[in-house]
Amino acid sequence: MVEGPTQAGSIQWRYVLLGLCFVALAGFRLDDGSTTWAVVFGLAALAYVYLSVRFVLPPSLGGVRLQEAEQPGPASAPSEPTPAEMSRALKAYESRAWGWLVISVAGWLATVGVVLLTPPLALVAAALSLFSTYRFRRCRRSVEILRRALGPDEAQ
Numbered sequence: 248m249v250e251g252p253t254q255a256g257s258i259q260w261r262y263v264l265l266g267l268c269f270v271a272l273a274g275f276r277l278d279d280g281s282t283t284w285a286v287v288f289g290l291a292a293l294a295y296v297y298l299s300v301r302f303v304l305p306p307s308l309g310g311v312r313l314q315e316a317e318q319p320g321p322a323s324a325p326s327e328p329t330p331a332e333m334s335r336a337l338k339a340y341e342s343r344a345w346g347w348l349v350i351s352v353a354g355w356l357a358t359v360g361v362v363l364l365t366p367p368l369a370l371v372a373a374a375l376s377l378f379s380t381y382r383f384r385r386c387r388r389s390v391e392i393l394r395r396a397l398g399p400d401e402a403q
Contacts, residue, residue: 259298347380
């Protein structure tokens with residue numbers, strides 16, 4: 248509901264953030280002397296770098312073409328969703344919001360614990376907790392929009 252379509256020619260910043268987190272993890276593992284895990288996290292970081300720029304890269308380098316990035320749609324304007332579809336979407340977003348809330352609370356508690364054990368790693372935990380808090384807020388906003396659209400009687 249709130250999510251926008253992916254646009255060709257733009258960098259996907261969520262993948263950049265995740266790639267930076269994996270770079271930090273690789274650095275921590277390398278500092279600890281665990282080169283195997285540093286390589287694994289480094290490869291994951293490279294994968295996220297590719298995912299972040301795949302809409303910017305030319306197709307010869309594995310990028311996505313403009314036609315592939317856009318969703319094929321009908322020639323006419325999209326019709327309004329039915330109340331039954333909006334009710335199903337409301338239930339799905341309520342469930343997602345609850346899940347993201349649980350993940351967010353657990354993430355912040357883990358961040359506090361990690362601060363006490365390994366302060367540099369707390370930055371990664373805090374970034375992931377911020378992301379889960381952001382996703383919770385987006386889902387909660389979608390729930391509010393759907394409840395307003397359905398009205399008080401149909402939202403129950």
